[in-house]
Amino acid sequence: MVLTFVEIGISKEEALEALQVVRQECHGDATRTAGGSGATRKCTALELLEEEQAQGFIITFCSALDNILGGGVQLTKITEICGAPGVGKTQLCMQLAVDVQIPECFGGVAGEAVFIDTEGSFMVDRVVEIATACVRHCQLIAEAHQEEDNLKALETFSLESILSHIYYFRCRDYVELLAQVYLLPDFLSEHSKVRLVVVDGIAFPFRHDFEDLSLRTRLLNGLAQQLIIIANDHKSAVVLTNQMTTRIGQSQSTLVPALGESWGHAATVRLIFHWDNSQRLATLYKSPSQKESTIPYHITSHGFRDVQPPAVTQNAEDTEMNPRKRPRREEEK
Amino acid sequence: MAAKKLRRARLSEELCERLSRYQITTCQDFLCLSLLELMKVTGQSYYDVQKLLCKVSRACAPKMQTAYEMKLRKSVNPSSAFLSTTLHSLDKVLHGGVPCGSLTEITSPPGCGKTQFCIMVSVLATLPVSMGGLDGAVIYIDTESAFSAERLIEIAGSRFPTYFDSDEKLFCMTSSVHLYRELTCGAVLNRIMSLEEEIISKKVKLIIIDSVASVVRKEFDTKLQGNLAERSNFLARGASVLKYLAEEFSIPVILTNQITTSLSNGLAIQADLVSPADDLSLSEGASGSGKRESGYVTAALGNTWSHSVNTRLILQYHDLLTRELLVAKSPVAPFSSFFYTIEKSGLVLQDGRDQTNLTREGTNPALQTIRVRNTALKDTLLDAALLSIAGETPSNTSNL
Numbered sequence: 010m011v012l013t014f015v016e017i018g019i020s021k022e023e024a025l026e027a028l029q030v031v032r033q034e035c036h037g038d039a040t041r042t043a044g045g046s047g048a049t050r051k052c053t054a055l056e057l058l059e060e061e062q063a064q065g066f067i068i069t070f071c072s073a074l075d076n077i078l079g080g081g082v083q084l085t086k087i088t089e090i091c092g093a094p095g096v097g098k099t100q101l102c103m104q105l106a107v108d109v110q111i112p113e114c115f116g117g118v119a120g121e122a123v124f125i126d127t128e129g130s131f132m133v134d135r136v137v138e139i140a141t142a143c144v145r146h147c148q149l150i151a152e153a154h155q156e157e158d159n160l161k162a163l164e165t166f167s168l169e170s171i172l173s174h175i176y177y178f179r180c181r182d183y184v185e186l187l188a189q190v191y192l193l194p195d196f197l198s199e200h201s202k203v204r205l206v207v208v209d210g211i212a213f214p215f216r217h218d219f220e221d222l223s224l225r226t227r228l229l230n231g232l233a234q235q236l237i238i239i240a241n242d243h244k245s246a247v248v249l250t251n252q253m254t255t256r257i258g259q260s261q262s263t264l265v266p267a268l269g270e271s272w273g274h275a276a277t278v279r280l281i282f283h284w285d286n287s288q289r290l291a292t293l294y295k296s297p298s299q300k301e302s303t304i305p306y307h308i309t310s311h312g313f314r315d316v317q318p319p320a321v322t323q324n325a326e327d328t329e330m331n332p333r334k335r336p337r338r339e340e341e342k
Numbered sequence: 343m344a345a346k347k348l349r350r351a352r353l354s355e356e357l358c359e360r361l362s363r364y365q366i367t368t369c370q371d372f373l374c375l376s377l378l379e380l381m382k383v384t385g386q387s388y389y390d391v392q393k394l395l396c397k398v399s400r401a402c403a404p405k406m407q408t409a410y411e412m413k414l415r416k417s418v419n420p421s422s423a424f425l426s427t428t429l430h431s432l433d434k435v436l437h438g439g440v441p442c443g444s445l446t447e448i449t450s451p452p453g454c455g456k457t458q459f460c461i462m463v464s465v466l467a468t469l470p471v472s473m474g475g476l477d478g479a480v481i482y483i484d485t486e487s488a489f490s491a492e493r494l495i496e497i498a499g500s501r502f503p504t505y506f507d508s509d510e511k512l513f514c515m516t517s518s519v520h521l522y523r524e525l526t527c528g529a530v531l532n533r534i535m536s537l538e539e540e541i542i543s544k545k546v547k548l549i550i551i552d553s554v555a556s557v558v559r560k561e562f563d564t565k566l567q568g569n570l571a572e573r574s575n576f577l578a579r580g581a582s583v584l585k586y587l588a589e590e591f592s593i594p595v596i597l598t599n600q601i602t603t604s605l606s607n608g609l610a611i612q613a614d615l616v617s618p619a620d621d622l623s624l625s626e627g628a629s630g631s632g633k634r635e636s637g638y639v640t641a642a643l644g645n646t647w648s649h650s651v652n653t654r655l656i657l658q659y660h661d662l663l664t665r666e667l668l669v670a671k672s673p674v675a676p677f678s679s680f681f682y683t684i685e686k687s688g689l690v691l692q693d694g695r696d697q698t699n700l701t702r703e704g705t706n707p708a709l710q711t712i713r714v715r716n717t718a719l720k721d722t723l724l725d726a727a728l729l730s731i732a733g734e735t736p737s738n739t740s741n742l
Contacts, residue, residue, distance in 0.1 A: 172409040185402055187374075
């Protein structure tokens with residue numbers, strides 16, 4: 010456009026000025042009605058760096074996992090957890106739904122959680138166990154440090170408040186899931202303290218009754234896009250769990266994440282949970298800033314935990330949470 | 343929910359008319375279209391279409407409840423959250439028993455006690471709430487013709503002799519167990535889909551399908567091209583209908599599964615192509631690496647099925663008399679095992695035995711190794727031989 014102006018003999022800067030005047034006339038209408046989207050933001054990398062450094066993480070209580078993730082589950086990003094059945098995906102989701110509510114003085118983000126369940130594996134009793142252990146943990150820290158902030162925060166951080174701030178939706182099929190995700194932005198505007206959206210079982214509703222695979226791909230892509238927008242606009246972490254499927258190769262079959270290759274692009278961070286005999290392992294498979302690594306973890310009656318006591322050298326944020334970690338064997342009994 | 347008509351979503355009449363010309367009549371049709379397509383069929387602007395989407399979504403979206411409300415509801419009615427199995431240690435580990443509202447799978451080699459367990463639980467479900475039952479009817483879908491009414495009465499009489507003291511009570515109990523014999527996958531699926539009305543009219547409180555694996559494995563030969571995907575499809579559909587029934591009516595659903603031989607090269611790879619009766623010499627051909635791997639026995643029906651069930655209990659052989667029950671997958675219970683025997687009154691836990699179980703770690707529930715009868719017998723026969731050499735006599739076998 011600028012070049013055509015140059016042809017008639019005016020400078021590029023003058024041409025730019027003219028264009029801007031013209032644009033303002035046209036854009037007057039569009040900007041008024043485009044108020045709702047807010048999805049296009051421009052900023053410099055410097056601004057983004059400041060944002061990222063101030064960004065909170067949702068800790069998982071397994072310091073090894075937090076370390077390989079760079080601090081924990083990151084806000085404004087989509088994290089996908091793939092794994093074999095029974096390996097602990099839902100357990101981690103329930104743990105995160107509790108951990109997101111940890112008050113800031115204990116190193117948390119003091120947020121609320123939305124839990125969208127498609128498989129029916131959410132167990133309130135288990136969340137009660139996890140939440141009780143988390144509150145107890147914070148109480149021990151408060152007793153040790155005796156700071157007023159901590160004690161005050163504990164007044165509102167109780168089992169009842171934790172449970173009241175987990176918003177649970179049970180979606181029975183993919184249509185309910187689509188509908189719920191369409192309605193999620195409005196819900197999040199009303200509940201602005203939500204910092205975590207969990208979709209437990211993004212694969213399950215899409216893995217049967219779909220003869221038209223291209224429709225499935227399109228719907229999944231649409232979902233992924235909407236979730237990215239939600240993660241960004243509301244500064245929330247989005248956590249999805251995926252199943253594993255058997256891919257038959259020439260001479261052997263392997264377990265790969267379900268929903269196909271194109272789905273692999275949807276999540277920013279991908280964790281794969283798997284077994285090695287009787288030890289559960291978590292592998293960071295895809296991350297823009299952390300390198301690939303594998304760590305062992307355990308699921309105890311208190312929730313998601315490390316395998317051994319954490320190492321002595323840790324950054325400041327972690328020591329806040331881990332001073333009272335006892336060795337695993339005792340916790341189990 | 344998906345099949346809800348657009349009219350009921352409170353869209354205007356003329357809009358519904360216009361959409362039905364494009365064959366868009368249900369919420370499902372509407373939500374599956376992209377924004378551009380929606381703009382085309384409704385003839386409205388981008389922002390109006392967004393509003394329409396919200397309207398239609400509101401008609402199908404689930405209701406929100408907080409975890410706190412769920413907990414309150416459970417504590418108000420604690421006994422309705424699970425069905426006690428009367429196996430005390432198992433109930434304790436499972437936080438009450440077989441959970442209502444989710445799918446529980448029992449897997450085992452033949453003859454370990456799956457059907458016995460199912461028959462026992464059928465009796466329990468008909469008991470009044472004061473005795474730990476659900477005071478309701480039972481739907482028993484039998485694909486192997488293994489159900490025995492005589493055994494039902496025997497278990498009832500032996501386990502609760504004081505309650506079933508009259509023929510009338512037994513009669514009442516047997517008339518609340520509804521048996522359906524289905525012999526094909528299609529028949530089973532049709533039966534499951536039509537269960538909703540039965541559940542309401544007969545006040546059903548427990549659904550048992552014994553067994554899923556037998557029909558599926560008869561009809562789907564996973565060695566053939568495409569059958570694996572079809573089988574997964576069928577299983578996923580069945581699972582989602584059953585989950586819906588379980589949750590909608592808050593009842594437990596128990597399914598039984600068989601075992602298969604996994605011919606694999608390490609735990610990460612699984613190919614359940616062979617049924618347990620076949621000899622393991624096939625493993626040499628299938629693995630292709632030339633090494634002689636021993637296949638091991640694990641639950642059948644594949645990986646997707648393992649995802650679909652919420653709880654998995656494995657029954658396996660321990661020695662001639664005792665069997666072992668493993669809690670392989672459960673959202674509330676850690677991996678645990680219990681020894682039991684099968685007696686006149688059904689399953690009986692051997693609580694006194696040396697419980698070295700709780701420190702044993704489990705593994706991937708889809709690949710958990712199961713002890714089959716042959717291996718168990720081999721060990722015990724050897725033990726018995728050693729004992730007799732040492733001058734002791736082996737114990738006599740009890741009735742199975």
